[in-house]
Amino acid sequence: xxxxxxxxxxxxxxxxxxxxxxxxxxIGEVQIASNDVFFILGGGTVDNPSWSYIVESRFNRSIVAxxxxxxxxxSGLVLQVFFRNPLAGPGVLGITSGASFGVAVxxxxxxxxxxxxxxxxxxxxGVFGALFVLILLLILARFxxxxxxxxxxxLMFGYFTSAxxxxxxxxxxxxDTRAYIIWGLGSFEGLSxxxxxxxxxxxxxxxxxxxxxxxxxxxxVTGVEYAASIGVNIRRTRVLIILITGVLAAIVxxxxxxxxxxxxxxxxxxRYLIKSTNHAVILSAVFIGxxxxxxxxxxxxxLTSNHLPLNTVTxxxxxxxxxxxxxxxxxxxxxx
Amino acid sequence: xxxxILFFVLICAIISCVExxxxxxxxxxxxxxxxxxxxxxxxxxxxxxxxxxxxxITRSIPGNQFFKDSIYLVTNSNFILLPTLKxxxxxxxxIVCQSSTYxxxxxxxxxxxxxxxxxxxxxxxxxxxxxxxxSNGTSEICPSDQIDLEALFASNAAxxxxxxxxxxxxxxxxxxxxxxxxxxxxxxxxTQLARLEWIKLFxxxxxxxxxxxxxxxxxxxxxxxxxxxxxxxxxxxxMNLPFQDEWYMPxxxxxxxxxxxxxxxxxxxxxxxxxxxxxHAKEEVWNDGIEADYWIIIAREEPGFTLSDLCAQSPIYxxxxxxxxxxxxxxxxxxxxxxxxxxxxPHVILKDLLFATNQIVGHEPQYFFLLE
Numbered sequence: 001x002x003x004x005x006x007x008x009x010x011x012x013x014x015x016x017x018x019x020x021x022x023x024x025x026x027i028g029e030v031q032i033a034s035n036d037v038f039f040i041l042g043g044g045t046v047d048n049p050s051w052s053y054i055v056e057s058r059f060n061r062s063i064v065a066x067x068x069x070x071x072x073x074x075s076g077l078v079l080q081v082f083f084r085n086p087l088a089g090p091g092v093l094g095i096t097s098g099a100s101f102g103v104a105v106x107x108x109x110x111x112x113x114x115x116x117x118x119x120x121x122x123x124x125x126g127v128f129g130a131l132f133v134l135i136l137l138l139i140l141a142r143f144x145x146x147x148x149x150x151x152x153x154x155l156m157f158g159y160f161t162s163a164x165x166x167x168x169x170x171x172x173x174x175x176d177t178r179a180y181i182i183w184g185l186g187s188f189e190g191l192s193x194x195x196x197x198x199x200x201x202x203x204x205x206x207x208x209x210x211x212x213x214x215x216x217x218x219x220x221v222t223g224v225e226y227a228a229s230i231g232v233n234i235r236r237t238r239v240l241i242i243l244i245t246g247v248l249a250a251i252v253x254x255x256x257x258x259x260x261x262x263x264x265x266x267x268x269x270x271r272y273l274i275k276s277t278n279h280a281v282i283l284s285a286v287f288i289g290x291x292x293x294x295x296x297x298x299x300x301x302x303l304t305s306n307h308l309p310l311n312t313v314t315x316x317x318x319x320x321x322x323x324x325x326x327x328x329x330x331x332x333x334x335x336x
Numbered sequence: 337x338x339x340x341i342l343f344f345v346l347i348c349a350i351i352s353c354v355e356x357x358x359x360x361x362x363x364x365x366x367x368x369x370x371x372x373x374x375x376x377x378x379x380x381x382x383x384x385x386x387x388x389x390x391x392x393i394t395r396s397i398p399g400n401q402f403f404k405d406s407i408y409l410v411t412n413s414n415f416i417l418l419p420t421l422k423x424x425x426x427x428x429x430x431i432v433c434q435s436s437t438y439x440x441x442x443x444x445x446x447x448x449x450x451x452x453x454x455x456x457x458x459x460x461x462x463x464x465x466x467x468x469x470x471s472n473g474t475s476e477i478c479p480s481d482q483i484d485l486e487a488l489f490a491s492n493a494a495x496x497x498x499x500x501x502x503x504x505x506x507x508x509x510x511x512x513x514x515x516x517x518x519x520x521x522x523x524x525x526x527t528q529l530a531r532l533e534w535i536k537l538f539x540x541x542x543x544x545x546x547x548x549x550x551x552x553x554x555x556x557x558x559x560x561x562x563x564x565x566x567x568x569x570x571x572x573x574x575m576n577l578p579f580q581d582e583w584y585m586p587x588x589x590x591x592x593x594x595x596x597x598x599x600x601x602x603x604x605x606x607x608x609x610x611x612x613x614x615x616h617a618k619e620e621v622w623n624d625g626i627e628a629d630y631w632i633i634i635a636r637e638e639p640g641f642t643l644s645d646l647c648a649q650s651p652i653y654x655x656x657x658x659x660x661x662x663x664x665x666x667x668x669x670x671x672x673x674x675x676x677x678x679x680x681x682p683h684v685i686l687k688d689l690l691f692a693t694n695q696i697v698g699h700e701p702q703y704f705f706l707l708e
Binding site for chain 2: 028029030048049050051053054057170174175178182187189190192305306307
């Protein structure tokens with residue numbers, strides 16, 4: 001019975017994604033009729049050649065939103081289980097900041113975000129920055145038992161990297177500084193088809209790998225010692241977690257900017273909605289839920305004629321959820 | 337009754353102090369200014385001539401946030417002003433500029449050597465100007481975007497040209513150290529010639545009125561002659577490049593758009609009022625770019641930027657009429673000093689645009705050229 005309800009809820013979220021996706025295709029500054037959108041998506045051409053580009057741009061943007069939101073949600077879920085902390089997430093733990101610092105080094109150093117060399121350098125730098133922070137956190141986690149202290153340490157990483165980025169501004173020219181600041185506001189817009197393929201490949205690979213974590217995650221909910229006692233290879237799990245969460249958070253940060261709140265809020269929302277304790281179900285639901293939240297946020301951005309930055313919208317939606325989690329934490333130990 | 341008389345006497349004393357703010361000093365020297373100025377186009381400044389002084393007033397233009405400032409250019413130091421009034425002498429010489437645009441005016445009247453400090457010396461695009469400033473020992477007074485008071489005071493300036501907003505409006509802070517400020521808002525002017533006319537203010541304050549007048553008259557003649565001889569082309573144009581999802585487009589009354597319209601082109605967004613940049617959604621401009629005949633871009637790009645580089649930024653550009661017809665006119669602000677020197681050379685910009693639209697021949701473009 002419980003399982004059926006979960007399936008219905010996941011199906012409902014999937015339907016919401018499809019509705020939001022369709023709205024994202026037809027809503028915009030340029031009014032394009034639904035049948036024209038269908039016609040263009042089917043490979044047809046219309047009288048106004050710009051419409052094909054506009055529909056393609058809206059389509060790519062929506063796909064990016066689903067992938068990015070899903071990836072951040074999965075990354076947050078895995079981190080929350082591993083650190084046994086409902087407030088863990090790529091943003092809070094400083095992983096996003098690490099990726100941002102990597103991007104800042106390349107962008108403020110003069111590489112264009114649109115050049116091939118610059119784009120590859122940014123991806124590598126972002127991934128390296130995210131992994132560096134995550135490895136550092138895992139090392140510190142051996143000495144810091146209190147999960148709140150670990151979160152504060154993650155926040156300190158964030159401040160530290162922000163300070164380093166401020167130093168980088170001193171050498172950057174106006175154009176690079178502007179590009180970095182705009183990137184920091186977050187957006188699902190502007191990815192070329194090639195970049196979309198890279199994003200899709202990396203995220204689907206990460207998602208595929210994360211399914212290898214289902215059994216360990218199910219066991220880790222009850223604690224590392226118990227997981228080890230039932231045969232979970234903790235060392236291998238730790239390496240997989242570093243790799244998956246680091247790469248997922250980094251690739252999203254590189255292409256869409258440091259998007260806050262999705263990574264923490266979505267796993268909490270899904271745990272509230274879905275009663276299953278099986279991470280095969282939870283992981284799938286979090287990916288879909290993250291995709292929906294990101295797509296919905298982007299729809300709001302588009303409805304405001306892009307005047308509201310994406311990060312503002314995700315904060316408006318995500319922050320109340322996180323506050324609710326904190327209040328809940330205060331009342332009782334939140335269950336992971 | 338005694339109190340009333342005392343009060344009346346007191347009021348009279350105060351009024352007499354105000355009215356006689358300018359007093360005579362029998363030991364003062366007289367500076368001869370070799371020319372006076374008259375203002376034809378500019379709305380943001382005015383000049384009042386008095387016995388031994390010239391009062392220069394700068395002010396906001398209606399439709400913008402209000403401000404008003406004034407300074408007395410004392411030509412006969414027999415006159416002593418109240419300490420509360422700002423004064424400067426043409427012979428004081430030492431100037432600090434908050435904007436590199438002011439440098440263009442000073443450069444045009446060959447007074448760059450008077451600049452002892454500037455905000456953003458590294459952002460001066462004109463290499464010759466930058467070299468000259470550095471060789472003159474001009475100091476950077478805004479090392480971190482904010483005015484560094486120590487650097488400003490160390491520049492030993494007598495006059496500080498500032499923007500009419502931010503901390504630079506705190507004139508008292510500077511005047512207590514002997515630096516007079518004057519708010520400059522040449523960017524609020526509505527026409528290119530009005531912006532250029534501010535050269536007369538800089539000429540007046542540096543004792544080079546004649547040079548400034550001559551420069552203005554020559555450029556005005558060149559500009560108006562070109563403009564009046566140019567027939568309308570009936571070709572539309574859009575402007576600039578997007579930033580992520582947003583496309584800032586100047587409004588139809590902006591100085592930049594009017595200059596391009598003087599070259600015979602018609603702005604695609606004529607219906608939009610105001611002088612400030614207007615935000616358009618990228619999709620909207622994509623839709624309009626299909627129809628617009630010309631695309632005029634003022635942006636900072638790598639040297640040697642080509643039409644292919646532009647199309648690589650977004651595939652839709654290949655569908656733009658201007659790109660298909662190779663009618664993309666580009667000004668690379670990384671290479672040319674459009675925002676500063678361009679202000680004092682509108683006739684050159686107009687010529688560039690006429691050349692790029694095939695209306696004149698035999699011209700060497702300086703600011704704008706057709707992207708190949």
